[in-house]
Amino acid sequence: MDFGFTAENDAFRGEVRHFIDDNITPDVQAELKQSRLQGPGPFTKELLLKLGEHGWIGMSWPKEYGGQERDLIDQYIFEEEFVRARVPLDLNNILEQAPAIMRAGTEEQKTYFLPRLVKGEVTFALGYSEPSGGTDLASLKTRAEVDGDEYVINGQKMFTSGAHHSTHLYLMARTDPELPKHKGISIFLVPMDAPGISVRPLWTLSGGRTNEVFLENVRVPKDAMLGEENDGWYVGASALNLGRAGARRYYTYISAFENIVHFIKEQRATGLDLAADPAIQDKLAELYSEAQVCRLFTLRSLSMVRRGINPPYEISSEKVWGPDFHVKSTEIITQILGPYAQLWEGSEFTPNEGEFAKQYVGAMVSTFAHGSVQVMRDAIARRGLGLPRG
Amino acid sequence: MDVLLDEYEEMLKSTAREFFERECPPDLVRRMEADELGHSVEMWRQIAALGWLGFALPQAYGGEAAPLEQVGLLLEEMGRALAPLPFLSTIAPALTLAEAGTEAQCQAILPRVGRGELLLTWAVMERDPRCTPDTIHTEAVRDGEDYVISGSKLFVDQFHSADRCLVACRTGQDISLLLLHTDRAGIASTLLPTLSGEKQSEVVFDRVRVPAANVIGEAGQGWPIVERMLERATALLCAQIVGATRKAVDMAVDYAKWRVAFGRPIGAFQSIQHMCADMVTWVDGASLLTYEALWKLSQGLPASVEVAAAKSFCNERCQAALRHANQIHGGVAQIKEFDLNLWYRRAAAWTMRLGRTFEHRAKIAQALELSSSAPSA
Numbered sequence: 001m002d003f004g005f006t007a008e009n010d011a012f013r014g015e016v017r018h019f020i021d022d023n024i025t026p027d028v029q030a031e032l033k034q035s036r037l038q039g040p041g042p043f044t045k046e047l048l049l050k051l052g053e054h055g056w057i058g059m060s061w062p063k064e065y066g067g068q069e070r071d072l073i074d075q076y077i078f079e080e081e082f083v084r085a086r087v088p089l090d091l092n093n094i095l096e097q098a099p100a101i102m103r104a105g106t107e108e109q110k111t112y113f114l115p116r117l118v119k120g121e122v123t124f125a126l127g128y129s130e131p132s133g134g135t136d137l138a139s140l141k142t143r144a145e146v147d148g149d150e151y152v153i154n155g156q157k158m159f160t161s162g163a164h165h166s167t168h169l170y171l172m173a174r175t176d177p178e179l180p181k182h183k184g185i186s187i188f189l190v191p192m193d194a195p196g197i198s199v200r201p202l203w204t205l206s207g208g209r210t211n212e213v214f215l216e217n218v219r220v221p222k223d224a225m226l227g228e229e230n231d232g233w234y235v236g237a238s239a240l241n242l243g244r245a246g247a248r249r250y251y252t253y254i255s256a257f258e259n260i261v262h263f264i265k266e267q268r269a270t271g272l273d274l275a276a277d278p279a280i281q282d283k284l285a286e287l288y289s290e291a292q293v294c295r296l297f298t299l300r301s302l303s304m305v306r307r308g309i310n311p312p313y314e315i316s317s318e319k320v321w322g323p324d325f326h327v328k329s330t331e332i333i334t335q336i337l338g339p340y341a342q343l344w345e346g347s348e349f350t351p352n353e354g355e356f357a358k359q360y361v362g363a364m365v366s367t368f369a370h371g372s373v374q375v376m377r378d379a380i381a382r383r384g385l386g387l388p389r390g
Numbered sequence: 391m392d393v394l395l396d397e398y399e400e401m402l403k404s405t406a407r408e409f410f411e412r413e414c415p416p417d418l419v420r421r422m423e424a425d426e427l428g429h430s431v432e433m434w435r436q437i438a439a440l441g442w443l444g445f446a447l448p449q450a451y452g453g454e455a456a457p458l459e460q461v462g463l464l465l466e467e468m469g470r471a472l473a474p475l476p477f478l479s480t481i482a483p484a485l486t487l488a489e490a491g492t493e494a495q496c497q498a499i500l501p502r503v504g505r506g507e508l509l510l511t512w513a514v515m516e517r518d519p520r521c522t523p524d525t526i527h528t529e530a531v532r533d534g535e536d537y538v539i540s541g542s543k544l545f546v547d548q549f550h551s552a553d554r555c556l557v558a559c560r561t562g563q564d565i566s567l568l569l570l571h572t573d574r575a576g577i578a579s580t581l582l583p584t585l586s587g588e589k590q591s592e593v594v595f596d597r598v599r600v601p602a603a604n605v606i607g608e609a610g611q612g613w614p615i616v617e618r619m620l621e622r623a624t625a626l627l628c629a630q631i632v633g634a635t636r637k638a639v640d641m642a643v644d645y646a647k648w649r650v651a652f653g654r655p656i657g658a659f660q661s662i663q664h665m666c667a668d669m670v671t672w673v674d675g676a677s678l679l680t681y682e683a684l685w686k687l688s689q690g691l692p693a694s695v696e697v698a699a700a701k702s703f704c705n706e707r708c709q710a711a712l713r714h715a716n717q718i719h720g721g722v723a724q725i726k727e728f729d730l731n732l733w734y735r736r737a738a739a740w741t742m743r744l745g746r747t748f749e750h751r752a753k754i755a756q757a758l759e760l761s762s763s764a765p766s767a
Contacts, residue, residue, distance in 0.1 A: 001399060001459055002392050003685045009391070073391055264760055275760040278752070284760055285751035286706075289679065289699035296393065296678035303392045317671045374660075380670060381663035385643050388658045 003299075005073070012074055016056075016081040023050060024087050032088045037209055039165025040120045047089065048120040057094055057118045061102065072306050076298075079247035083255070091248075093117060093124045097170055100187075104227035104235045113189070125163040125192070127171035127213060131156055135372045137172070138181045138233060142215065144173040144188060150219045151175075151188065153196075157213040163199045164211055166192055171215075176230050186232035188224050195219075206362035207344075250298040253322035253366060254291040256359040257329045260284075260336065263351055280336055287329050294322045313384025316376040323366035323373050330356070330363040393678060395463075403463045409440070410471030416729045422474035423587030427551055429474045434506055437475065444504025446481060448488050451500035458485075458622065458688035459681060462629035466677075469633030472736055474588075476509050476548040478630065482623035483510040483556045487569075490607045490615045495569060499554065511552035512623075513543035513593055514616055520749055521620070523565050523613050528595060530559035530566060535602055537561070537568060539576075542594040545743070549579050549591040556606065556619070557595075564610035574598050586739035621697050624744045625687055628680040628700045632673060634737035635708040639669045641730055642715035656718070665714045672707035679703050695757045698750035705741040705750075712737055 005013075024032075024047075031043040040048070051057050060075045061067025082089055098117050101109055116122035133139050142155025153173055163169065169190040176184035190197070196218035202210045227235040261284065264274045275281050297318040304311045333356050334341040345354035367373045381387045395403065413433055422428055437443060446461045447453025461481065468477055484503045487496055502508040518525035528541025539559055549555065555570045570577075576598040579591040607615050643666050646657030656662050679700040686693035712734050716723035723730055755761075 001395055001681050001685055003682045004689065005391050261758055261760070268762065273761055275755075276762075278755075281755035281760050282748060282751045284758065285698075285754035286702070288754050288758060289703045289751075290675075292679060292682075292696075292699055293675035293703070296675070296682065299391065299393045300674075300678060303394045306392065307394065313670075314674075317667075317674060320667065321671055321675065374664070377664040377667035378660065380667035381657075385666055385670060387643070387646060387663050387666060388655055390654070390658045390660060 005077075009073055009077060013077050013081060016078050017085075019050075019054065020081060020085045020087060023047060024085065029087070035090065036088070036162070037165075039123065039162070044089070045120045048118065052118055057091070058098060061099070072302055076247045076302055080251065083248055083251040086255075093122075097124050100235055101226065104187075104231075106223065108223065109189070109226065122168060123162065123166040124168050124170040124189075125160050125166040125211075125213070127157040127160055127163075127169045127173075127190075129158045129160075131158045131212075134159065135368070135375050138185065140172055140174060140185065142171070142173040143177070144175050144186060146222075147219075150221055151224070153188070153190070153215045153218040153220065155215050157215070159202070159210050160199075160213045161208075161210045163192065163213050164201065164209070168192060169197070169213065172232055175232075179230060182233045184230050186229050187226040187235050188220055189226055190218065190220050190224060204362075204365075206358040206365075208362075247298060250294045250318065250322055253326040254294050254329070256326070256333060256356065256363070257284075257287050257291050259352060259355060260329075260333045261288075264336075274336060283332050283336075287325075287332060290321075290325050291329070294318075294325055297321055313380045316379040316384070319371065319376045320373045320380065323363075326359075326363040326366040330360045334360055393681065399460060399463055402460055403467060406442075406464050406467035407470065409436075410467055410473055414471040414473045416472075416732055419472045419474055419732050425474075428548075428587075428589040429476055429551065433473065434475055437477075438504070438506025443477075443480070443506050444501075446485060447500050447504055448496075451488070451496055452504045453488075453500070458625070459684040462626055462680065462684040465626050465629040466633035466636075469630035469737070469740075470637045472634060472732055476511070476551060478623065478626055479511040479548040479552065480509050482619055482626065483512045483554075485622060486512075486556065486567075486615060486619040487606065489618070490567075491569075495604075495606070499569075508554060509548065509552045510554050510556070511546060511548050512556040512558075512619060513546045513549070514558040514620065515545055516541070516543060519746060521745070526558055526560050526565055528557070528559050530557075530561050530568060530600070532561070532602065533599075536599045537566075537602055537605070539568065539570070539595040539598040539600060542592060544592050545582070546579070546591045546593045547743075548589055549593055550581060550589050555593075558612060558616050561610055561612075565613040565616065566609045567606040567612035567615050568600050569604040569606055570598070570600055574600070584739060585742075586736040588736070588739065620744060621694060622687060624701050625680065625683045625693070625697050627740055627744050628676070628697075628704045629684065631704045631708050631737050631740045632677045632680055634733050634740070635676070635704075635711050636673050638712055638715040638730060638733040638737065639666075639673055641733070642666065642669065642718040646718055662718060665718060669711040669714045672711045676700070676704045676708055695754055698745070698753040701745050702747045702750035702754070705747045708737055709741055 028043045028047060031041045035041060035044055055068045056078055059068045059070040060072050063069050094117050098114060101113050113122055128137055130140050130142060132141060144151040144153045169192055171188045171190050172185055173188060174184050175186040196216045198214045200212045202212060204210060267274055275284060301311050301314050301318060304314060337351060337356060340349060340351050341356050343350040343354060344357055418430060422430060441454065442464055444453040445456045449455050465478060468475060480503060484500060487499055499508060515521045516525055516527055528539060528543060530537040530539045552572050555572050557568050557570050559566055559568055576596040579593045582590045582592060584590055646662050646666060647655055649656050683693050683696035683700040686696050716734060719730055722728040
C-alpha cells in the first residue's frame, strides 16, 4: 500500500495549479459558470484548445486517438485541481463519451467525433432517461426502426441536461422490442438539429436547467449508430461506469463540507464564531472523517483500474457513500448556518454567493443521478457479495 | 499512490490468515475467556517462531524492522481470528522502547520480546477516560537512585501476565514514562469483569521503587512519548477492529445466503441486501482510513488526525456493522454457544478502548481550527 504521491505527481500538480492561475481569469470563470445554461462560449473553446496543447485532454487515452497514454493518476490530479479551484469546466462528454466512441466507433466516427469533442466543437447531451424510467434504464421505450438506409426514431427523453446547447444527442433507443430488455437497445449519435427533435426546459431547484427531448419521426442514417445493433446497453453501460468514479465526483460530494470549514474560518477572522459550540465541532469532525472515506474510495477505484482490475462493486460503494455524505453534510450545514443557509445569491448576508442553499437543495440529485443509491446497494449486494436476486 | 495491498502484503496477510484459521478455532477463543492466563502459550511460541514478535523491531535487536502497516495487517488477521494473544499490548510498548529507550533498555528487553520470552504492557489511563496529561495523578517521586511510584491505573491490558509495564507518572508538573518490573513489591492488581472476557486490570502502586535508570527518554518529558505510543497503539487497534468486524460481516452475508424465511433466502430480500451493502461499505471505509493512518505513521509523517479519523470512524461504523450482523442473524445472535457473539463482544469492546469517539473528533476539530474556543483534545 502506498498513500503517497511521487515527486513527479507533485510537480504535475504544481503545473496544473500554475495553469489555472494563469488562465482561469474572472472573465473565463464567469463564462464557464454560464456554460451549463448556455453551452461552451468562446473563452471555453479557447481554454479547451490550450488544454489540448498541453496534452491534458484525454491524457490517459491511447496515443492513436490523440491521447498521451499518461498514468491515470495524472488524470486524477488534473481533475482534483480543477474542481478544488472551483473551475466549473464540464469535461464529462470528453471523459465519458469519447472512450465509448474509441471502443465501439467505426473509423469514420472516430475521425469525425474525437478531434471535435476535445475542441468543444461537438458536445453530447445524454439521451438515456425517459418519463417512464430512469433508474430502470433498460426498460426504455424510445424506438428506432429501420426504414431503408435509415432509422426512424420516435419517443421522449427526460432529464436531458445540456440538450438545448449540445450539438448531438447520445441516444439510447430500442431497436428490437422482441429481445430481452437489455439486449434490444442501440446507441445513436444524433445531431440535435435533425428535423423532428424538440426541446422543452425543466428548471431545477438549485437554479439549473435540464430538459425534456421529444423525438418525432427523426431520421438518421444507419452510420449514426455507435457499435453493433442491439449492443447499445453494453456500449452505454461502460460509459456510465466510468462516470461514477473519478476525482470530479468525489469532490462534488465533499465540496460543501470543505467550503463550510473555510467559511467558518473566514467568519472567525471577522469575529463571528459559528463553531463555538463543541457539538458543532464534533459534527464537523465526524464529517471530516467521512469525507476522507469519499476520497479514499475514489483512490481505491483508481488503484484498481490502474492495475487493470474492473472493480466488481467498489465504484458502486463510492456512489453510495459519496451521495449519502453529500446529503448528510449539506443538511448539517443548514443547522450550522441556521437562517443564513436559506439565502440565495443577492444579499450582503448570503454566505458564499448562495452556495450552501444551492448545495442543500442540489445534493438530492447526487443520490439519484447516474443510478440511485438504492440501485447501487443492489449492485454491491449482488455483484459484490453474491446475494441472490429476489 | 496505490492504496491496494502489494504482492508481499497480500502474501503476509494470507499467510497470517491461514495460520490463524488453522490454529485458532472459535473453541480456543472461548476456552481462553475462562482461562486464568487468558492467552495461548503455545500459539505465542508459534508466532515467535514465525518471526512475528520481532517483525516490527529494529534489526539491531534481532527484529526485521517491518513497516507499521505490515504489523497492522498481522493485527487485522489476529482480529479476524480473535487470536487470544497479548500481541498489541506487547508490541506497542516495544516499539516505544525501540524509539525512545536507551541502548541498554532496548538491549535488555527487545531481543527477548522478539523471542517470545517477555510480555509487556502499558499503564496510562486512570479514572478519567480522556487520558490527557492532567488526568494522570499517579506520582513518581525521586528518592536517591530510585523513583517511588504511588497511585493507581485502570484498564491495564494483560497486566496479569505482563513482565514489564510502561507506566506514565506525574513527576512534579510533568509526566515521565517509567519502565517497571511487574513483580516489584507494592504492586497489587485486580482483574476487571470485561465484556470481551479479555484480561484488563486495575493496578495499584503503593510506594513501588523503580531505578531512575528506568525512565524512558528524559524525566519530565514523557508525555510526547506516551502520546506517540497511544497513537500507534490506536492505529493498530483499528486494524484489529477492522479484522474482527469484517469477519462478523462475512458471517452475516453467508448466513443471509442460506437462511430461509418466507420461502426464500433472507439475502434475497432487498432490505437485507442493503444492510449487507452498507456493512461492507462501512468496513471498507474503516479499513482504508486505518491503512492510511498506519502508512503515514510508518512514513514518519504527522498522523494524529488520520489516527483520530480512523478510530472515531471504526468506533461508530464498525459498531453499526456489528449491529447489522446481529440483526441479520436474529435470535441466535444473543446465544452464547453461537459463535457470532465472540466477534461482536470483542470488536465492540475494542471500540471502547484507546479514545472515545468524542476525544478523537475533538482532536480533528482542533486541527481544523474551527473555533477559538476549541476544547483541548
